[in-house]
Amino acid sequence: MKRLLLLLGATALSVAGMAQTIANNSFETWRTSTSGALAPDTVMAPDSWFGADSLIIADGEFYGSLIAISPTVWQRQLYKEATIVHTGSYSAKLVTKKQDTLGVFPGIMSNAQANVAISIVGGSPSLGGITYSGGTATTYHITTVSAWVQYAPGTGLDSGSMSVSAYATVFGLDSMIGSGTVTVGNTSGSWTQITATLTYNGSGLPVDTVRIIFTSSAGTNNEIGSTMYVDDVTMTGTLPNEVQNVFGESAAVAVYPNPASDELNIRGQVNAAYTIALFSVNGQQVSTSTVKGAGSVDISSLAAGMYFYNITDAAGNSQHGKVNVIH
Numbered sequence: 057m058k059r060l061l062l063l064l065g066a067t068a069l070s071v072a073g074m075a076q077t078i079a080n081n082s083f084e085t086w087r088t089s090t091s092g093a094l095a096p097d098t099v100m101a102p103d104s105w106f107g108a109d110s111l112i113i114a115d116g117e118f119y120g121s122l123i124a125i126s127p128t129v130w131q132r133q134l135y136k137e138a139t140i141v142h143t144g145s146y147s148a149k150l151v152t153k154k155q156d157t158l159g160v161f162p163g164i165m166s167n168a169q170a171n172v173a174i175s176i177v178g179g180s181p182s183l184g185g186i187t188y189s190g191g192t193a194t195t196y197h198i199t200t201v202s203a204w205v206q207y208a209p210g211t212g213l214d215s216g217s218m219s220v221s222a223y224a225t226v227f228g229l230d231s232m233i234g235s236g237t238v239t240v241g242n243t244s245g246s247w248t249q250i251t252a253t254l255t256y257n258g259s260g261l262p263v264d265t266v267r268i269i270f271t272s273s274a275g276t277n278n279e280i281g282s283t284m285y286v287d288d289v290t291m292t293g294t295l296p297n298e299v300q301n302v303f304g305e306s307a308a309v310a311v312y313p314n315p316a317s318d319e320l321n322i323r324g325q326v327n328a329a330y331t332i333a334l335f336s337v338n339g340q341q342v343s344t345s346t347v348k349g350a351g352s353v354d355i356s357s358l359a360a361g362m363y364f365y366n367i368t369d370a371a372g373n374s375q376h377g378k379v380n381v382i383h
Contacts, residue, residue, distance in 0.1 A: 083147055086146070094117055096310070096317055106170050107134035112131075115172065116158065123180065148270075150162070151284075161274075177368065184308065197294045199254060200252065201251070202291070204216055207242060209279055213277040216239065217238065217240070231261070234254040260376030317355075320352065320365075329370050355381055360381055361381060364378045
């Protein structure tokens with residue numbers, strides 16, 4: 057019995073270790089501020105999350121004032137909801153609205169900072185685009201992101217969306233290495249869990265940041281009044297020291313020893329050609345080699361520390377993991 061309890065305890069710890077925490081994932085705490093100078097409006101967002109309201113109102117008011125557009129036409133689109141909740145006291149409510157000359161604009165909420173570019177084009181304020189910076193830091197290889205949502209389209213054709221991007225740092229810059237998107241239609245007033253499964257580009261680079269973006273209109277049929285409620289966001293992933301293998305168990309490549317000193321040995325399928333790339337923890341590729349069947353990679357010139365490897369065969373299948381180099 058004692059052995060069984062120990063086994064169950066170890067299993068529970070292993071499963072728990074697969075979950076990645078998202079700050080304020082159930083939107084229980086919020087912050088409030090004021091946007092705009094001519095017609096100040098109260099805007100709010102969940103702590104650790106961001107909307108586009110303050111930028112739309114402030115920038116829209118500024119550029120609109122240049123051509124006599126009323127400052128009151130720029131509106132909030134992200135709200136704290138206390139009645140329609142999945143768990144806890146609050147959820148986030150996103151609403152698609154008409155933002156004057158910018159057109160019908162979706163409500164936006166993200167764990168990354170939104171940057172909205174508005175300028176004067178053809179005598180009217182025009183949206184130049186939305187970019188994002190930051191996000192949730194992670195040491196996991198994120199596989200899925202889920203959220204509980206309710207969705208009511210404006211006239212029945214619209215849909216909301218959740219998009220997820222995984223980033224690695226390459227030469228000091230963000231590089232998107234994985235992504236996933238899921239849309240949701242009319243949920244008829246019921247809470248529905250949606251899940252985005254991430255697809256990666258096979259580089260094997262370690263994920264360090266995840267960006268999650270919710271929109272009340274997915275971009276095909278933006279309808280005024282489309283409303284999306286969001287609550288209880290979760291994500292899962294694999295531990296970074298686990299080997300990710302898509303060759304299949306029978307075709308897995310052996311990589312040893314680990315830790316390694318002067319050489320890293322590779323043993324795969326007889327006559328199969330492999331390319332082995334090594335990356336530093338900041339995403340810089342430090343070595344690339346080719347091996348047929350089995351061979352070794354010279355790592356004697358690498359500084360001691362942790363490295364990530366990506367092994368690719370001729371068909372483009374890959375396996376990646378990490379190795380500790382010691383001298």
